[in-house]
Amino acid sequence: xxxxISKASKENxxxxxxESMQLxxxxxxxxxxxxxxxxxxxxxxxxxxxxxxxxLKVVSKDILHKSxxxxxxxxxxxxxxxxxxxxxxxxxxxxxxxxxxxKGFLISEQVPQGAEFIAGAIEDENLGKALMIGFGxxxxxxxxxxxxxxxxxxxxxxxxxxxxxxSYKIIQGYRGHKPLDENKVADLLLTINQIIKDIPEINxxxxxxxxxxxxxxxxxxxxxxLK
Amino acid sequence: MVVIIVPAAxxxxxxxxxxxxxxxxxxxxxxxxxxxxxxxxxxxxYDTAQKLGIRIIGPNCQGINYRANRLCATWxxxxxxxxxxxxxxxGTIGAAIAQQAKDENIGISCFxxxxxxxxxxxxxxxDFFSLDISTKAISVNIEGxxxxxxxxxxxxxTAKKKPIIILKPGRTDAGAKAVSSHTKSIAGNDxxxxxxxxxxxIIRSNDVTEFYDYSKISSLCNKPNGKDIAIITSSGGAGxxxxxxxxxxxxNVAPIEEELDKELHASLPNQCVISNPLxxxxxxxxxxxxxxxxxxxxxxxxxxxxxIFGDPIKNAYELIKNNLNNSKKTIVACxxxxxxxEKQEVKKMNSNGIPVFPTPERAIKAIYxxxxxxxxxxxxxxxxxx
Numbered sequence: 001x002x003x004x005i006s007k008a009s010k011e012n013x014x015x016x017x018x019e020s021m022q023l024x025x026x027x028x029x030x031x032x033x034x035x036x037x038x039x040x041x042x043x044x045x046x047x048x049x050x051x052x053x054x055x056l057k058v059v060s061k062d063i064l065h066k067s068x069x070x071x072x073x074x075x076x077x078x079x080x081x082x083x084x085x086x087x088x089x090x091x092x093x094x095x096x097x098x099x100x101x102x103k104g105f106l107i108s109e110q111v112p113q114g115a116e117f118i119a120g121a122i123e124d125e126n127l128g129k130a131l132m133i134g135f136g137x138x139x140x141x142x143x144x145x146x147x148x149x150x151x152x153x154x155x156x157x158x159x160x161x162x163x164x165x166x167s168y169k170i171i172q173g174y175r176g177h178k179p180l181d182e183n184k185v186a187d188l189l190l191t192i193n194q195i196i197k198d199i200p201e202i203n204x205x206x207x208x209x210x211x212x213x214x215x216x217x218x219x220x221x222x223x224x225x226l227k
Numbered sequence: 228m229v230v231i232i233v234p235a236a237x238x239x240x241x242x243x244x245x246x247x248x249x250x251x252x253x254x255x256x257x258x259x260x261x262x263x264x265x266x267x268x269x270x271x272x273y274d275t276a277q278k279l280g281i282r283i284i285g286p287n288c289q290g291i292n293y294r295a296n297r298l299c300a301t302w303x304x305x306x307x308x309x310x311x312x313x314x315x316x317x318g319t320i321g322a323a324i325a326q327q328a329k330d331e332n333i334g335i336s337c338f339x340x341x342x343x344x345x346x347x348x349x350x351x352x353x354d355f356f357s358l359d360i361s362t363k364a365i366s367v368n369i370e371g372x373x374x375x376x377x378x379x380x381x382x383x384x385t386a387k388k389k390p391i392i393i394l395k396p397g398r399t400d401a402g403a404k405a406v407s408s409h410t411k412s413i414a415g416n417d418x419x420x421x422x423x424x425x426x427x428x429i430i431r432s433n434d435v436t437e438f439y440d441y442s443k444i445s446s447l448c449n450k451p452n453g454k455d456i457a458i459i460t461s462s463g464g465a466g467x468x469x470x471x472x473x474x475x476x477x478x479n480v481a482p483i484e485e486e487l488d489k490e491l492h493a494s495l496p497n498q499c500v501i502s503n504p505l506x507x508x509x510x511x512x513x514x515x516x517x518x519x520x521x522x523x524x525x526x527x528x529x530x531x532x533x534x535i536f537g538d539p540i541k542n543a544y545e546l547i548k549n550n551l552n553n554s555k556k557t558i559v560a561c562x563x564x565x566x567x568x569e570k571q572e573v574k575k576m577n578s579n580g581i582p583v584f585p586t587p588e589r590a591i592k593a594i595y596x597x598x599x600x601x602x603x604x605x606x607x608x609x610x611x612x613x
Binding site: 101122124125126127128130148149150 | 371372375376379414417419420421422423426
């Protein structure tokens, strides 16, 4: 795990998405299964048991918000569609090669849609570290339904953060929907709490989105920004 | 101590002279240092003063006023003793609330404007105020801090002893968005600062009016025992604004208790609206308020009572004063729409340490700000005040 951090530090970059996922996975956070490829030919070498649908994502240290620039293609249902998606994305990014250095691509299991939330931590150079939970998805910056707490947090504080969200009603089961697993969200916050304790090199960590279900939680995308 | 107001180039010479006369401190009002890029001149000045054992406030500051020593080396002249200790990076913002405190006759214990903070900074003052017996509430206007570890340490330890009210501008975070995560752009430094304040029991204010109101109330009141509020008013309009603000803040405007309802019906005229808010209506006089307040104090479970005088009502001051110290409830007054009588009554209230505000929303927000406090040993503080 420290290898990931020290490698990224040495290369003077933040973590790639698959490295962030690897790190979360080591902390027992559920993540979709994924495979990192560097070339088109590697798609042909993928094992037969790969489960569709999948998502194709670009991997580049220069691109922080992938979906804003066509770096994410979802709903890929077959091998042929995957090749097609690869060619399109590769061509698009070849055209703008001057702007972004492409490391490769990530083929990731497309997990069932759940309620989208965001969780993270941030370090302020004057005040210290804080943890965050928020209502996620594409409207995250619009609604700004977020709750912060200073690091470190206890389990009670983690639960209190979740309960303080305006969108907590969604977790409780809004308008006929079944309640979602708030304990899993508290677990995730405590895991982030542990990660920033263990790895002081981290300046920001963001899991956005994670999908919350009735009995489960999956971190769909993650960014880890180093100091 | 020496107060220096000469052109920047001549300040060092004065410091050396002051050193020869064994001065221990210098307030340097003069500008023309770091703030216009003359870092070297400022560093040189600091080094010179250090060697001579002289501590510096400033340069480029508006000086200090410390009431306990009757020292006013600043402007405007604030000569009204109070309990609020103000330390401000901006001379104007600090002076503005000091002036309000003088105009309202509640006064200040100290006003310090720091300017460039070459030596003494707000942390030194917060540390000083924490031990200063004339200061009950510490009001800090801050833009940035030099020493994070010391800042957080002194702030968190002081906030356990005395209320700290902070006005820190910079809520709108315009820069650095493109190279940052969503976390950074939605949960920027300002939100981190808010939760830092929450964690340590520091009151955060967002504008100059809040800064003054929160400073005022926390120099006079303890944190209420709970969030249930009862509102007594002679103005239905002011009452409903109080209710709206209270609900927005998260205070609990509970329906009136059965027993209280009975008591009030038996003792108040028919035109009164017996509810929460309790509307004594526009023809209310002080006797009607007296009855209402007595019943509410006795029968209501509310932790906070807001008494709104919405008409020219004489002897409002005496009513509040006589009940203030006999109750564990937090009693706050609002006087509005009362003409010349209002002015007289409010002046008496302010001069005698009774929390009174000019609008219902300011009163409610001020009350609510007290819930940020985490001061231990509240009873001791109450005792100290009386």
